[in-house]
Amino acid sequence: MNQAPIPQAGDLAPDCVLPNGTRLLDLRGRPVILAFASDTWDPTLAHQSALFARLSADFGSAGAAFVDIASDEWQALDCRGALAERFGVAGQRALILLDEHGVVRWRTVVAPGQELRSGQVLAALEALNPATAPAAGPEAVAFQLSRRTFVTATLAAAALLLLPGCGSSESDQDSADEQAAATASDTVAVALTINGQAHRLTLDPRVALLDALRENLHLTGTKKGCDHGQCGACTVHLDGQSALACLTLAVMAQGKEITTIEGLAKGEELHPLQAAFLMHDAFQCGYCTPGQLMAATALLQDKTMDTGSGVEIREAMSGNLCRCAAYPNIIAAIQDVQRA
């Protein structure tokens, strides 16, 4: 088996027994997606499980004969398993598409730390283009369906690839403690007060406040820059003080008054600093602006700080990077409000 050639695009896929006992051969007549998942769990991508479910529901309710992600056509496979070896993708996240005839139409390996790119998805669609499809005539209709199936499947597969899989190279090194925690990585009930509103969420404890805001509550004003506390784009207020949402676990923000950029204006009436930013052209691309505003508004509330001098403002704002270098205008806007 180990000596068997790795099936490439255009090759007939070898018959294999899937973990649920189904044979690949039995799935002929339908496209099959083999998704090899790793266990690299990334809380920033956890929202994609929602996308995954939504896609399935949306396409399912449209009444089309789409792949049911719960059915056999969907295989989330251990990237450390024998099947991964057989397909030459051991230890990697990979997506392999078999057409109705059991031929490998497309295969891609997702590099560590990367997401499946839209270009790769397009390439997959191209691989299933009816114009290049091996079948014609009455089967073209079926193929049309397959293609739409594939749109669903690929998008969902992209999500799937980012989710925890069933295998891990690390599991054998893990202590019993870690294993226990891994199997018991329960979600927790998290109650957050954001811009005066109470929210109740059920979250993996690994989720950072930043991701809870953006992905769970769709408060996307708070930006993700570096995600490691180096850029300040995710600055929010916790109990009136500036803090980094990327380095705050959501579960640890309970009991605090959280203010985000969405909570700064009063309805249509801008916060004076927001108005001053407009007045002074204190941004170009605007990506760092929510963080700049949250850091600066906290600064203005802090009565212990002498913000009259531009030097003190610069020092106090040094945690907020601006790639467009709008710094002079940002400082001017802050000074304007300070003087008002």
Next chain:
Amino acid sequence: MHPFQYQRADTADQAVATVTKTATATFIAGGTSHVDLMKEGVHRPSVLVDVSGLPLKQITQHEGGLRIGANVSNSAAAISADVRQRYTAVSEALLAGASVQIRNMASMAGNPLQRTRCPYFRDLTQACNKREPGSGCAALGGYNHVHALFGASDACVATHPSDLAVALSALDARVQTLGPRGPRAIAFPELHRLPGDTPHLDTVLEHGELITSLDLPPFTGRSHYLKVRERASYAYALVSCAVALEMDGPKIRRVRVALGGVAHKPWRLPKAEAMLAGQLPSEKLFRAAATAAFADAKPLEHNAYKIPMGRNLLVRALLETSGLQALQGPAGTAFAASVGGVAGQLAVPR
């Protein structure tokens, strides 16, 4: 990020008991360093015990000095009038470190427990005995420009990144802890370890031992912190220096000096301290002490620049603390501590 169970501790006893019983459990307070390292996969706790809610948030008068609760934020400690006036170096070290946001989040007990900023420690593809004992040290033959001059070993040449720790070492603070075997006090200069052949251990704290407060002993002299970094603000020290000076008339009664950025722990200079005691302060004296202090420095391939930089910094810190040279900014602020000026400006108007 590795999965973990989250538990919020209601009491220090409960926190200690919970962490003690699981080898891979850890405390979390401010989280500014810990969460980042968890995201990087460097820290992989199975149980995370949140001690940020414990009532250790007071700064109180204590035996003629100050007791700073473990959960006091870096910001709150830095702007406390007591800290700023009596332990100026502590405020300066805090305010010259990190950013406002991080200082608001970070706890006083957590700051000295942050891990090294050696880039190889954070890179899972590189050998690092601190991260993975026995795997080797990529920094030894790598780009070791931010690494140690003193006390390093073949296993590890990392430096400790905390500014606060340097000031606390010079002031001989005491660390109060609660551990599996009850409470104890640790002299701050004894808290951190040299790497030896166990660089994965940063401190002498036992597993499950929780810092409950940092105690500053009575001090009536002047203290000062100076820091050199690669950019004007929001960067770790290349070299830093804390001085705690007590005068007796015109003469130095006692001076304590600690360097940052040059060793696995704040590096006290007993030889230089002894040379200075009982002497009249002068630039010549300070330069002699600085030369002696760096006599046994062992530079690596890329960090020899730290020797003249450190000598000059030490001389300047002594000159400024003793009043022979003016501070660059108001005492107790980042402006006094930042060599080369602060963000956006080179010279700071007084």
